[in-house]
Amino acid sequence: DVKVTQSSRYLVKRTGEKVFLECVQDMDHENMFWYRQDPGLGLRLIYFSYDVKMKEKGDIPEGYSVSREKKERFSLILESASTNQTSMYLCASSTGSAPNEKLFFGSGTQLSVL
């Protein structure tokens, strides 16, 4: 089974801090995604990547950046955390030429920015 591992389950940071959220998948998937999930809003796409060194903006990229130096690892960076970035962050991966089909998700990181 595919495993998508997010480095932290819960994280508490202060406003203005630089925050790194790490995601690693172990099934050689080409496609990786970062979403945030807020109550009543469903999932919103922050960034995605279809290949190493490649990244594309999703629907809400402002205040975030990403890094994909290796195929299995996709990092989300909050350059200067703000309280409105308090949220559940979900990493996902998928294989092949149909990147939106059958996403595998990590367990999520609940980030609180104080």
Place this chain on the structure above:
Amino acid sequence: SQQGEEDPQALSIQEGENATMNCSYKTSINNLQWYRQNSGRGLVHLILIRSNEREKHSGRLRVTLDTSKKSSSLLITASRAADTASYFCATEDSNYQLIWGAGTKLIIKP
């Protein structure tokens, strides 16, 4: 904007009963998927139905798709306590964007 909208927002039934939840969308789609999320965890893919399909089954799950009404339903038969979760639909539109609904929270009472 969110294309997929689940209905109802919350559903509470007795164990053993069937649970039905619906998803409506606004534009033409390539496919529609259903995912389950247990409390505070990641999402798990349940089933995918393509725009040229009308019905699919997987174990106790039955999904229907009516493209003329732009809606889908997920039926869980003989519900169990372990089915307690939030259920999300996700539609891939013709621009290959994946759009998520806000979810239906299902509670199975013992």
